[in-house]
Amino acid sequence: MADALDAMATGRILSIIPGNTSGRTVKVNLVVAPNWYVFFKPRHRVHLFTRPQGEVGAFRLNRLLGMNHVPPAVVRTLDGSVIHSAFKRRGTPERLEQLQREVLSPATDDLTGALLLWVQGARNFEPSPALLGRMGDAGARLSPAEEVLIWDLSWMVILDHLTNNYDRHTGGNILRAKSGRLVFIDNGAAFGPDRDWKAARRKDLLRLLARHHPAFTAALRRLSPRVMAACAGDVLSARDLDEVLSRRDELVEHLAALERKCPTDCRIPRELEAP
Ligand SMILES: Nc1ncnc2c1ncn2[C@@H]1O[C@H](COP(=O)(O)OP(=O)(O)OP(=O)(O)O)[C@@H](O)[C@H]1O
Ligand SMILES: [Mg+2]
Known part of the structure; x- marks a missing residue:
């Protein structure tokens, strides 16, 4: 890399x-x-x-x-x-x-x-309404392939929330690599000034995040102003960096509430490595 x-x-x-x-x-x-x-x-x-x-x-x-x-x-x-x-x-x-x-x-x-x-050999992927339905319903039974997709799509919702990317579900912005794992392309709408309509859309998409996993929460908790600045201070404004951290807090709260309400049945059953 x-x-x-x-x-x-x-x-x-x-x-x-x-x-x-x-x-x-x-x-x-x-x-x-x-x-x-x-x-x-x-x-x-x-x-x-x-x-x-x-x-x-x-x-x-x-x-x-x-x-x-x-x-x-x-x-x-x-x-x-x-x-x-x-x-x-x-x-x-x-x-x-x-x-x-x-x-x-x-x-x-x-x-x-x-x-x-360029991601060689990847194809455009649109999650079907049925898959998104099962993603938003923690009680739904998932096939092994769906468990992997829902891991990746859950992370996608988390990442888009953090970056405030409102342009994920407009078509053509998710790829599926040969490995079967998902790739999130087209992040050009991410960051920048927040708006009421962006906040509303972002919060609405949290309904898809119906399952928690300790790996997600642990990753989010690692974010701090210092590491954020070292990671992206040369491309993002101080305000962008601050806003990532407050959206991180929204996510941690959402995942913690899920975990309290439904510790076992709403946990993603898989342990996956990064693709
Ligand atoms: N890194 C990549 N690897 C493989 N294919 C890619 C990559 N980036 C983009 N593509 C392909 O190019 C298409 C357009 O790319 P992208 O979504 O980033 O552009 P866009 O800003 O949405 O442009 P437009 O709105 O004009 O379609 C994608 O749907 C995908 O098929
Ligand atoms: Mg696009």
Whole structure:
């Protein structure tokens, strides 16, 4: 992982392929020396959910808590004129136009975005309403495969709550790796100023967190202002860091209440390592 982070931060870019996924934003596939497949997500002036700091903050926080569900990410400034040329050669006219209108700046060639390691062989995964129903019902019987999914989805709810990411359930933002474990991509909406509607959505999603596990609570309790600052002080504001800690308290309270009310039957029956 350290090699990938170093390469993404400073490695030479060997090829630039305009992204061909559908969706609202311009993306770019890169190969970074010696041979890393990387996704570049530039900041869009018009879309608040494209903050590279959100991608990096979510990755760092997840690692800090001992989990491994978010692709390694860095913030990097690339040469916009080189990206522009690649889109002129190989992009669709629509994406070229969008790049010019929403991403590139007339004043500078600097183009800042998040670089994320590409997860090879993963597929998009949407939890079915039935699975989410069983997740929110601690009394529901789970198959062994569902136990693993519900571990990962529970951690997803926890991580999104901590990072205040409101953009998880809009489609295309969860991958399932070849191992069967889940990967949480697209964290560009995370952090930033809280809003009543974000708080309401975040609290509503706690209904899915119907099971507790000591590993979750222990990870959350390890967070302190000092470790948070060391982990992400270079990408998140002091206010972002403070707000993570108060949302952590909300989560610990939620999990502690579950544990008091339902110590055995509501415990996730599995012991899993980070994927
Ligand atoms: N690190 C990654 N590894 C593998 N596939 C990825 C990765 N990141 C993104 N993808 C694929 O690219 C798609 C779009 O990525 P992402 O969700 O991050 O962008 P987005 O901001 O939602 O863009 P848009 O709204 O334009 O779709 C994902 O649905 C997924 O299929
Ligand atoms: Mg997305």
